[in-house]
Amino acid sequence: MDIEEVLQIANHLTFTTTGQQLDSLQKSILRGAWDNQKYREIAQRNHRSEKYIKEVGFKLWKLLSVALEEDVSKLNFRSRWEKWIASNISNSGHCVQIGNGNVNMCGETLQSSEVPQKRSPKTPQNSQPTAKMPQIDLGDAPEPNLFYNRTSELTTLKQWILENRTRLITIYGLSGIGKTALTLQLIPQIQQEFDYIIYRSLRNSPPLQTLQTNLIQFLCRGGAPVPAAEERGTTGGLPLLEYLRSSRCLLILDDIQTIFSSGQLAGNYQPGYENYGTFFKQLAESSHNSCLILLSWEKPREIAALEGENRPCKSLPLNGLGSEAQEIVREKGLAEPDKWSELIDLYRGNPLSLNIVSTMIQDLFGGSVSEFFSYDTLFLGDLESLLEQQCDRLFDSEKQVISWLASEVEPVEISKISANLELSPSTLLQAVQSLGRRLLIEKVKQGEKTLFTLQPVLMEYVKNQFLKFG
Numbered sequence: 001m002d003i004e005e006v007l008q009i010a011n012h013l014t015f016t017t018t019g020q021q022l023d024s025l026q027k028s029i030l031r032g033a034w035d036n037q038k039y040r041e042i043a044q045r046n047h048r049s050e051k052y053i054k055e056v057g058f059k060l061w062k063l064l065s066v067a068l069e070e071d072v073s074k075l076n077f078r079s080r081w082e083k084w085i086a087s088n089i090s091n092s093g094h095c096v097q098i099g100n101g102n103v104n105m106c107g108e109t110l111q112s113s114e115v116p117q118k119r120s121p122k123t124p125q126n127s128q129p130t131a132k133m134p135q136i137d138l139g140d141a142p143e144p145n146l147f148y149n150r151t152s153e154l155t156t157l158k159q160w161i162l163e164n165r166t167r168l169i170t171i172y173g174l175s176g177i178g179k180t181a182l183t184l185q186l187i188p189q190i191q192q193e194f195d196y197i198i199y200r201s202l203r204n205s206p207p208l209q210t211l212q213t214n215l216i217q218f219l220c221r222g223g224a225p226v227p228a229a230e231e232r233g234t235t236g237g238l239p240l241l242e243y244l245r246s247s248r249c250l251l252i253l254d255d256i257q258t259i260f261s262s263g264q265l266a267g268n269y270q271p272g273y274e275n276y277g278t279f280f281k282q283l284a285e286s287s288h289n290s291c292l293i294l295l296s297w298e299k300p301r302e303i304a305a306l307e308g309e310n311r312p313c314k315s316l317p318l319n320g321l322g323s324e325a326q327e328i329v330r331e332k333g334l335a336e337p338d339k340w341s342e343l344i345d346l347y348r349g350n351p352l353s354l355n356i357v358s359t360m361i362q363d364l365f366g367g368s369v370s371e372f373f374s375y376d377t378l379f380l381g382d383l384e385s386l387l388e389q390q391c392d393r394l395f396d397s398e399k400q401v402i403s404w405l406a407s408e409v410e411p412v413e414i415s416k417i418s419a420n421l422e423l424s425p426s427t428l429l430q431a432v433q434s435l436g437r438r439l440l441i442e443k444v445k446q447g448e449k450t451l452f453t454l455q456p457v458l459m460e461y462v463k464n465q466f467l468k469f470g
């Protein structure tokens with residue numbers, strides 16, 4: 001067995017026994033342990049401190065000890081693994097039994113975290129899966145990485161999905177805030193409730209028809225009951241809807257901003273993609289047991305009209321991490337912990353921003369946060385291109401509002417924005433609402449009043465681009 005097979009099986013094992021998948025650092029530690037490398041060598045290869053690698057390793061061995069039901073350590077990992085494999089390989093030598101499912105080892109490429117639990121094709125009569133192991137196809141979802149907190153968001157999502165039976169959930173927020181990471185973290189916590197779990201990114205803007213064909217192919221391969229001919233199309237909906245009615249599916253569509261028009265108010269479909277809006281609406285309004293999660297930079301326009309306290313459609317604006325973001329900074333080995341909360345607040349707890357800026361502080365200032373603060377300008381680095389992509393999507397009136405807000409140090413009332421821009425009241429209100437649907441504007445409560453401002457990183461970016469926006 002080569003190390004790639006070991007990693008795939010180990011990943012599947014930890015996923016099914018503890019609900020956690022292995023991230024790239026954990027896999028690297030396993031590789032090192034397999035080859036009898038020292039922690040120091042593994043640390044060098046991963047550009048991390050030896051102390052940090054030991055900490056991660058310690059948790060990893062605990063995780064594997066649970067999965068293998070053996071006391072696993074770095075020293076004995078290989079021998080314990082080989083012993084475990086020997087006692088779990090079937091007589092044919094081809095299958096490792098894990099829980100209720102099989103991991104096929106006869107040459108089929110296993111996708112990490114998406115190992116399908118092979119079941120025999122079902123007839124409509126016995127079509128409901130008996131074991132609570134869903135068929136999972138995570139497509140090209142990114143590998144899970146280190147993940148901190150988000151307990152309250154996970155609790156809310158679980159409540160919506162499991163208790164309230166919410167049918168359509170939109171998680172929206174800025175690039176890098178953690179929408180994809182959060183959703184991948186959610187899957188193992190609710191997977192037993194579903195027959196099928198499918199993740200697809202719409203980053204290449206597939207027409208709805210193409211997406212539908214792709215999803216139905218997976219559902220059919222997995223043995224989903226084919227809706228009867230007379231059922232298909234009777235409700236005027238898409239055939240995919242019938243599949244989502246006949247099985248309990250969790251469908252995650254990521255990067256859906258790509259089907260919205262750039263240079264328009266938030267959540268307007270590109271020409272030719274309006275049928276996605278109809279599909280989302282039908283999914284929210286018609287009766288079924290499936291759940292669709294949309295991940296987006298902007299909230300689709302029709303969602304506002306569909307959501308509500310007792311309605312099966314909800315949206316979660318995702319803001320940054322709070323104090324838990326300290327773990328990201330700690331992991332990067334920055335000095336002066338007393339300055340970390342200021343740094344986190346400056347970047348509004350955006351995990352991607354903090355990863356980028358912490359690496360820069362480590363590279364340029366040897367980890368000294370105060371030295372970084374001694375520079376007047378806020379570092380954007382690679383964030384600049386992300387902000388550019390998001391700001392390029394804005395409608396003219398939105399650009400005018402954020403350009404003006406960037407010149408104001410303190411949060412302001414909407415009437416003050418209105419007094420300073422030549423926009424009609426309805427155009428201004430539309431622009432502010434649309435910026436809110438992209439989470440590009442911050443609301444600050446001051447007594448009874450609501451004030452508006454931009455987060456520091458965006459303010460810095462807009463100031464630099466001021467002339468461009470005019």
Ligand SMILES: Nc1ncnc2c1ncn2[C@@H]1O[C@H](COP(=O)(O)OP(=O)(O)OP(=O)(O)O)[C@@H](O)[C@H]1O
Binds near residue numbers: 328351
């Ligand atoms: N809770 C978290 N703890 C630690 N790291 C996190 C957390 N959430 C996200 N990250 C990391 O931050 C980065 C950005 O996360 P992610 O890709 O999920 O953002 P996103 O909101 O989906 O961005 P985009 O809209 O550009 O796709 C990733 O490297 C991810 O591993």
Ligand SMILES: [Mg+2]
Binds near residue numbers: 179180254255295
């Ligand atoms: Mg994402």
